[in-house]
Amino acid sequence: MNIHAVRAIYSFEMARTWRTLFQSIVSPVVTTSLYFIVFGGAIGSQINEIDGITYGAYIVPGLIMLMVLTQSTSNASFGIYFPKFSGTIYEVLSAPVSHYEVVMGYVGAAATKSVMLGLIILATAGFFAPLEVAHPVWMLLFLVLTAFTFSLIGFIIGLWADTFEKLQFVPLLIITPLVFLGGTFYSIDMLPPTWQTVSLLNPVLYLVSGFRWSFYGVGDVSVAVSLMMILVFLVIAMATVAWIFRTGYRLRA
Amino acid sequence: MDRNHLAAFQAGPPQTGESGARAQAPGSTEPPAVSIQGVSKTYDTGFQALRSINLTIHRGEIFALLGPNGAGKTTLISIVCGIAMLAEGQVLVNGHDIRRDWRKTRAQVGLVPQELSTDSFETVWRTVSFSRGLFGKPANPAHIEKVLRDLSLWDKRNHQIQTLSGGMKRRVLIAKALAHEPEVLFLDEPTAGVDVELRRDMWTLVRSLREKGVTVILTTHYIEEAEEMADRIGVINGGEIVLVEGKEALMRKLGRKQLTLHLHTPMDRVPETLARHALELSEDGEALVYTLAQDGETADVTALLQDLADAGIRFRDLHTQQSTLEDIFVDLVRDRT
Known part of the structure; x- marks a missing residue:
């Protein structure tokens, strides 16, 4: 185990976070605050409570998930795409580091950043809605697992993408719609039955539901199903990364 | 690199002929720095970049690989360093197989790539320290300082790389390659687009590396460079090694x-x-x-x-x-x- 390499990659990536503080932390926080003001405050005041929770509070877990998912994928994908783009990837490829060490460094840093971001947004939310976290340990577990899984997915996107266009494609056109339609701002009970069934095909629904359960003890699906689903994603993502590295796909000629 | 090798360098000026061999006695039981056997490489595009390459680089020598653009120089280096996949043939670095003992071989090899690929926003100090860690060595600020001083980069250590000139960036890449104290150093076109002064500095540096026992393999199409520095010369063309010869022997034979x-x-x-x-x-x-x-x-x-x-x-x-x-x-x- 080349622990020095993992540390080097990890701190390199974290340094990038601090260097781009505005883009990585400040702007997602501002965006989320706007959501709270508009949806939670203005519109939410006109909406009935859902499962006995005010609308403003109901959307807190969804909004955190929205930000964690999009930031994990975009940050992790950029982290590995940029060295490919600039050519500095040669050094990682020629270094005595295993695939898993590379993943630990890059994805570990991206996930760390997402967890930090999630917690910051949670704290910000406290200004807009009454906060209660029924199961803090589960909340953290869901947050960490989601951040790690979607950072892995981002990493895969970064490996796959060979243009900036493709890099943006998945986060904007797949992840964001899935998150919006995954019960971030509503309970699927509010949908017509057909759409409820369609929603169950949306993987993100399970993440949001499980996360919301850790806050309020209620969710669209049972927490066990949520947990299982996120573990399934994690395994799929890890298997994909392993395959990419084994074949050298888009990394080694 | 052991003392015997060092002694061999310091024993005196090179004799004519295969001067590279003086770095490694003919009967030496130590494996060569790099041994390439039957290596072929065909890219996905169908382009065959290398055709059954056999090449041995002795420990402690300066070996120049000459060849026109597209001859396969960079591909060969990329394979030894682990950047390109080795599909056919065998490569040993200090006796270790690059596929089986990849951790060992990669830790012993340093690469200065042809392209000026740098992390624009990082400082010189951080990027060079990063390289050392990446290659599995614990932090050693004293060594990094020495490398930076040797390359006249010390004054620039806190500068962002994007603020440096092309020549300075080239120095940064060399510093990165030396950060983990490699035993075998590949310099891919080290002086392409570099001014005279830096080229001279580079030559001095390469010689001092050899004195420390580092094996240096450089590719170039500046013949002057090979003539100036190399102990042995290999010519590659169309993916094949056309000849390998001690520099003096080559000059004598073909000159x-x-x-x-x-x-x-x-x-x-x-x-x-x-x-x-x-x-x-x-x-x-x-x-x-x-x-x-x-x-x-x-x-x-x-x-x-x-x-x-x-x-x-x-x-x-x-x-x-x-x-x-x-x-x-x-x-x-x-x-x-």
């Missing part, structure tokens, strides 16, 4: 030396009395051209001059010309294509 005598009075043919010398008359009849035997030693210039004097041939000027590596190289590459 021509010609003596041109500019005549006082033009003649229409070479006189009979000079028939035993390999003389040629220039087309305008104004000069005699004498090609010395290729090793330059068996030629009897004295006898020639004596015979010329006896024949009453007077000349107003004379000059000798020795083919450079460049001439040799051009000949070699042309012959094969």
